[in-house]
Amino acid sequence: MRVVLSNGYRWTKIPASEVANIISLSRSLGFKAIILEVHDTTGYGEDGAACSLVQAVEYWKEIKSVLDGNEDFVIINIGNEPYGNNNYQNWVNDTKNAIKALRDAGFKHTIMVDAPNWGQDWSNTMRDNAQSIMEADPLRNLVFSIHMYGVYNTASKVEEYIKSFVDKGLPLVIGEFGHQHTDGDPDEEAIVRYAKQYKIGLFSWSWCGNSSYVGYLDMVNNWDPNNPTPWGQWYKTNAIGTK
Template sequence: MKKTLPLLLAFGFLFTLQAPAQKTFQVKGRFLHDPNGEKVVLRGVNEMFIWSKRDLTGEATFPEIAKTGANVVRIAWLSSAENPIGAAANLDAVISNCVKSGMIPMPELHGATGDWGKLQQQVDYWVSPEVVQVLKKHEPYLLLNIANEVGDRQVTHKQFREGYGLAVARIRKAGIQCPLVIDGANWGQSIDILQANGRYLLQKDPLKNLLFSVHMWWTAPDGATKRIEDEIKASVEQGLPLIVGEFAPMGVGCAGSIDYKTILEECQKNEIGWMAWSWGLVDNSDCKLMDMTDDEHKGRFKGLSGWGKEVALTDKYSIRNTAKKTHYMKTLGKVK
């Protein structure tokens, strides 16, 4: 039941304001909802702030991303054990700057990419007292992506269940209640492992508050239109709370093409969130064509070009044409 707070206006009438029904964003069925219970479909970008020499905490860059209408930014980060720059104070600042620009922050740790053995080391960072303090401060509007693309194609279903079951339990024991985001194995690309184990992990989470993120680095012919359509359809039929955490027009090293237009369309049809890789403040060293902004105007709205301009602004299913913010989200920029 929603609680109400009385508000006595100057002209003498008594009104009531609806207090949030919950304290954090919440996954219900396959959809994400804000603390007031309104559905949220994520539309945004990734940015590698942890490697930025010019704008580590995004003070200049988040306002530029916000000009697209994005409602979320996935923030690449590293633990302080792997890079001193990842200290709790900097994490606090980068999350705060995202919120000041009216967007949902989704920090993720990049230190276990492709390496299953490092999953719990990433959790060590999230449950450290100084980081827990930061996460609790921002919890009402936070999505926490546990770790980026943990594990290669050799990760078994048993390992995935046990590893992420333990990770979720540790984070919840530390008092973190916001939605936790779990990437697929095989460098994020395995949607099969999410479909096979997502329901199990949801039941293991005492708060039932998980999102599952596939990274669609599916190059043709394996990543052709039919696979994208079929896998999204299967996930929807299963009721899996799925998002597409990364995609671009081409594969790693610029090898092969990815049908990103079908990703945009199918996600829109099925109300599935997505974040494009990547904004371009920090260069994609293995494939510059992935950068959404050009070299002359790195990380700036007026630098949008090529596929970045399409995905952000001009495509029928672009951020600008499909992103929506709930009433709760429209207040994010006013958070102190």
């Protein structure tokens, strides 16, 4: 499960006490691991309301006390889609610096890194620099996350991107994907098929609460698990299985 947090830059800050409750509840419900992410970084450089990875790191430091001791359970997704399409080349050094800052602060958790270009890495900036980013982590405890929407509208594009990481022995997850989007029509069938074939993680976006213009990405209606949307039903049947 991937959980949206806010550092208070764009939305209401999620305090450490609430994060502790999220971790405790998730453990009690039987989850094997959860991913926590700062959402305020979304589209940095293009969206003027977004914060930087530096500011995201400060939030992680602020709530470190409730993350310590949960290294076996919590994956730290430094920032969601931390660059848009402007100045995205800066993503490489900013990501390396964020990883170093977290390790210097004593975090030993697995760190998840989102791609630039609103998470879709159409420029292949993450793909082409993934090895050097891994080497920038003294613990070598990273996982790379690609978000697949309109850029990944054919099976060949999906497989080529996944295979580029698999062939290098670098860990990749599909940290978000949908069945349609404002920027095009993703090939959701190929995304699920190749994730299974190459045995990589797969996270659909998202449970509920999307803004109206992307409301079709809600998987259930009104937060009700017994009332799936067409997208939710498709995912349940095709990605998970009817169980």
